[in-house]
Amino acid sequence: NTLDKKTVSAGFVNNILGNEIGIIVKIKRKPTYIEEFNAIVDYNNYGNFKFRINFYDLKNGLPDNSILQENIIANSKIKKGKLTIDLRDYNITVNKDFFVSIELIEGLGEGGLHFLADYSGSPVITRSASQGKWNKLEDLSFGFNLKCKY
Template sequence: MLEFLEKNIGTVSNNQGSFSIDLTQANDTDVLVFSTIGYKSKSVRVSNLRTDSKTLENVRLEREIYELNEVVVKPGAFRTVNLGRSFGRTRLSAGFANNKLGNELAMEFNAGKTAFFPERFEAVISTNTYGKIKLRVNVYEAANGVPAKNILSENIFVETEIKKGILSVDLTPYDLRVTGTFFISLEIIEDMGEGRLHFVADYKGKPILTRAVSQGNWRSQDDVSLNFSVIGKQEVGKSK
């Protein structure tokens, strides 16, 4: 993924790594950020791209080393927990700010003080006029009330043709463990064109957060919440 730092402008490479991005409106002092899950991001000034044609050839991302806190596992009880809530009957729906590549929407969840192991993420689609769609699921730590560091070490892609119903994503292969507040988002990874992709929504609950690209600023949609859920196992008692 490539984005201008602190600007809502960016793009995503295809499966072969090819990409294009328009630099005609960029200033020499603007910074282009190269990023992908599992690797450290790298920043390059636009002035370097314009003066040295080999700058892109020299962009190499280093693998990110994830240092996890020590976990002491003891025999004990676990319970199944659903951190979302049912909206019941509602005619309200909401979705991405627009259906262009890089758009992302996130919801906040709170696992409390004991360890929570996410096993499944669910989003209730109210309308999908596209047919097959491809999205990426992201899981973030929270900082200052917004998503911060992505805790995934590999991409979670999901494809679906559901027109109306529950989009369910298996999280068990990723060995996730969270405590406290965290965010889960859906991200558009290809331009979808004309059409509608909406999710069941309500006026009550945590607000939607949206952004145009992964280096862009998060914006809160205070008037609406989405029917997103995270189901998993939680320790009964204290964790260390």
């Protein structure tokens, strides 16, 4: 997912524990080994924020079950720029399209954590609680991407 077109800023405005945003990733070859998660932070008004990177299989075009063996917990103080999470130690291998997301796991109140987004690419899928209903935003796509090996 690249941001070649006009970009906008979108993300978490009110940090509610369990808020989750992500995109569907279409694999090019199988097996695919995931090495890195990347996102471009447009602004972070929270300071240090703690989050979980989630990977799900798909059912009817929406995230279904986690494909991870263990939680991927990270934190960052990045205010603006590229956020990179090294995933090599998690040995994530996929053989079909999947969903990747960021889930906020600390309640930080009002503030804002936004990522660069555009109007092309994989639609954004969100939910407001860790077991809530998934919502697809067809016209918006985050600039999340993964570094992979085949």
